[in-house]
Amino acid sequence: MTPRLRRWVFLAAMAGLAAFYAWGLRGLPGFGRYPGPYGDIINRIAVRQTNATGVVSAINFEYRGFDTLGEEFILFAAAAGIATVLRRLRGEREGSARDEAAGRDVPPTSDAVRQLALILTGPALVMGWYLASHAQTSPSGGFQGGVVLATAFILIYLAGQFIAFERFSPVDVTDAVEAVGAGAFAAIGLAAVAMGLSFLSNFLGLGTVPGAVSSSGTIALISFFVGLEVAAAFVLIVSELLDQALLVRGSR
Amino acid sequence: MTPSAMTLAVVSPYTVPAGLMGVLQAALLVLVALGATAVVLTRTPVRQVIVLSVYGLLLALLFLAFQAPDVTLSELTVGAVVLPLLLLLGLAKVRNGERNGERNGERNREK
Numbered sequence A: 001m002t003p004r005l006r007r008w009v010f011l012a013a014m015a016g017l018a019a020f021y022a023w024g025l026r027g028l029p030g031f032g033r034y035p036g037p038y039g040d041i042i043n044r045i046a047v048r049q050t051n052a053t054g055v056v057s058a059i060n061f062e063y064r065g066f067d068t069l070g071e072e073f074i075l076f077a078a079a080a081g082i083a084t085v086l087r088r089l090r091g092e093r094e095g096s097a098r099d100e101a102a103g104r105d106v107p108p109t110s111d112a113v114r115q116l117a118l119i120l121t122g123p124a125l126v127m128g129w130y131l132a133s134h135a136q137t138s139p140s141g142g143f144q145g146g147v148v149l150a151t152a153f154i155l156i157y158l159a160g161q162f163i164a165f166e167r168f169s170p171v172d173v174t175d176a177v178e179a180v181g182a183g184a185f186a187a188i189g190l191a192a193v194a195m196g197l198s199f200l201s202n203f204l205g206l207g208t209v210p211g212a213v214s215s216s217g218t219i220a221l222i223s224f225f226v227g228l229e230v231a232a233a234f235v236l237i238v239s240e241l242l243d244q245a246l247l248v249r250g251s252r
Numbered sequence B: 001m002t003p004s005a006m007t008l009a010v011v012s013p014y015t016v017p018a019g020l021m022g023v024l025q026a027a028l029l030v031l032v033a034l035g036a037t038a039v040v041l042t043r044t045p046v047r048q049v050i051v052l053s054v055y056g057l058l059l060a061l062l063f064l065a066f067q068a069p070d071v072t073l074s075e076l077t078v079g080a081v082v083l084p085l086l087l088l089l090g091l092a093k094v095r096n097g098e099r100n101g102e103r104n105g106e107r108n109r110e111k
Helices: A003-026 A038-050 A055-063 A065-085 A111-133 A142-159 A162-168 A171-194 A218-246 B003-008 B018-041 B045-065 B069-110
Strands: A092-094 A247-249
Touching (some): A038 A055, A055 A218, A065 A171, A111 A142, A142 A162, A142 A218, A142 B069, A162 A218, A218 B069, B018 B045, B045 B069
């Protein structure tokens, strides 16, 4: 394809895209206006039906729990895929960072970075735990909480060394936690089926006070397990990539 | 907005006046547009990752201004922290590979 022809194809595609975009924008409802009945209905009944004041979580883990199950397995499959693709191959060896820069050592982590990472690790852990276990009362949830939990482990890497990171999150344990987190979601759904209810229906007591931490039955439980799964998946992905960055491909 | 939704709105000491909210939203939209342009225009990969992280932060603020605190939390953790981290790790790997390649080349020349 000559550059000239390519430019014409690009311009034609551009014009088409712009036309469709303008047409699509014209059909949108006005800014801040919600035309559908579904959201209004959910807003009216969600708190009464589930006792969860975090309505977003109620939608994610109850009304559309099946969607979320699929989403969770996307992350699960991604982590499994990365672990498979980045496995140690024959002819690859672990290299210390030292021999990468001939004649000088790797500059040590500065005290400032080390201190800050140490100071932030605890709060990140508490914050992640809080977010993952309070989906029923706040707009948080297992996903956000899980990622924050994972950053706590990454801070350990920043504060110390890769070795410390691996000691605090050994791959076998991380794998197991990820599998338990992902499996528990499906298991909770199947438990409802075993009781003669439909898949993922809420079979636990909803509590009496809407917005209490112990309220909302399976919503809180599922969110917690999603938190475990997401935290483990992110720790796994980051540790695999760290491993790769330190790995030297054998030259022979 | 339906009347029932109006009564749901809670006024607290932290409630931003309605007019100010519009200004905040517009300002954040402009900042996000500028941020996205800055990401594209930054050429050095490492710097681009840092700018991308700042852009993630702006996006998180935008979601907060449009009343989506759950998306804000996701964007804050994934867009501003984890994604730049993964990219930096990828860059470190690529650089290691390049340096090894150079050294192997030197070794071959010495032979």
